[in-house]
Amino acid sequence: MIEITTSLVMLASAFLPAASTTPATASSTIAENATSSVPLTSVSVEAYVRDYFKDTPVLAEVAKCESTFRQFDSKGRVIRGKENPDDVGVMQINTFYHGESAEKLGYDLYTIDGNLGFARWLYGKYGSDPWVHSSKCWKKYEKIAMK
Numbered sequence: 001m002i003e004i005t006t007s008l009v010m011l012a013s014a015f016l017p018a019a020s021t022t023p024a025t026a027s028s029t030i031a032e033n034a035t036s037s038v039p040l041t042s043v044s045v046e047a048y049v050r051d052y053f054k055d056t057p058v059l060a061e062v063a064k065c066e067s068t069f070r071q072f073d074s075k076g077r078v079i080r081g082k083e084n085p086d087d088v089g090v091m092q093i094n095t096f097y098h099g100e101s102a103e104k105l106g107y108d109l110y111t112i113d114g115n116l117g118f119a120r121w122l123y124g125k126y127g128s129d130p131w132v133h134s135s136k137c138w139k140k141y142e143k144i145a146m147k
Contacts, residue, residue, distance in 0.1 A: 045069045065137035066092035071112045089115035
């Protein structure tokens, strides 16, 4: 029982930003009861991302290439791109180009659900073009996903 509870707390905590990273946008959830001492794990984020994109597995591969399935760094801050700090989160959505659209559509790019949701919207509108710069890493999976 303790192992299951601990696993659930770890999984829930993987999706919570640190308090100083963004304004709160989610209503009360089980994840809010997780303690800040529970480490963020890329394994739980990977499982969540792969499940979220089970209908478009290429997007899970994009997340792997873009952020190695990380929404937050070890200090709880939303990860930013190494080459471009305007790229944020697990899908490395560029806030300069897409921040306003995401906001208008109701997506908070600084949360994992907002980041993934807007990535799905982007993919529906533009295909894989928004992630062309990392395509060497994930392109082989796009063909598999199309079958």
